[in-house]
Amino acid sequence: MAELPMHYETRYAWQGEAANGSVSIANHTDLPVGTPHDLDRYSPEHLLVASAEICLANYVLLIAGLSKLDIKAYQSSAEGELEQEPKAGYRFKQILIRPEITVDSGAEALAERVVAKAHRACLIARSLSCPVEIEPVVHGE
Numbered sequence: 001m002a003e004l005p006m007h008y009e010t011r012y013a014w015q016g017e018a019a020n021g022s023v024s025i026a027n028h029t030d031l032p033v034g035t036p037h038d039l040d041r042y043s044p045e046h047l048l049v050a051s052a053e054i055c056l057a058n059y060v061l062l063i064a065g066l067s068k069l070d071i072k073a074y075q076s077s078a079e080g081e082l083e084q085e086p087k088a089g090y091r092f093k094q095i096l097i098r099p100e101i102t103v104d105s106g107a108e109a110l111a112e113r114v115v116a117k118a119h120r121a122c123l124i125a126r127s128l129s130c131p132v133e134i135e136p137v138v139h140g141e
Contacts, residue, residue, distance in 0.1 A: 045080065052095050052124045052132050053078035059118035060099065069110050072141060073102040080130075092130040098137070105140035112138055 011024040012033070020041065022030040034041030053076055064071050076099040083093040103111045115136045119125065125132035 045082070048092070048128075049078050049080040049095055052122070052128070053097050055122045055124035056097050056099060056118055056134065059121050060101070060115055063114045063118050063121070064111075067110060067114055069107060069114055070104055071101060071111075072104070073100075075100050092128070094130050095125075095128070095132045096135065097132065098135045100137045100139070102139045102141055108138045108140045112136065 012021055014021045019034045021033050023033050024030050032041045036043040036045050057074060057076060076097055078097040080095045081093045082090050084090050099115060101111050119134050
């Protein structure tokens with residue numbers, strides 16, 4: 001594990017038109033960003049929901065490996081629900097992640113425990129002020 005504290009750096013550049021911008025991360029391809037209404041750009045709202053979803057997947061795969069659980073397939077969907085707080089503005093009310101995992105037949109209970117542990121461990125979910133819920137589906141094959 002890297003030494004703490006760890007730091008993550010990004011750079012934002014406005015592109016001179018509307019809310020069009022780009023986010024740069026060293027040694028990565030720039031990410032086009034904008035508002036939720038910009039169909040060809042990523043919005044902060046979508047990126048926040050995706051961050052929680054990706055974090056859960058990363059922890060599931062990490063903990064599965066440590067638990068000797070063979071993941072045959074993993075996919076998920078996620079949605080964030082906004083609400084408006086009087087005199088404060090919009091905020092996320094909750095994020096719901098629906099992971100779907102395929103494992104060997106007979107390993108379903110272990111997979112469910114791995115997902116629950118990953119959910120408790122997820123850095124992004126623990127850092128948010130809104131609840132992050134999961135509705136996992138585990139298939140045995």
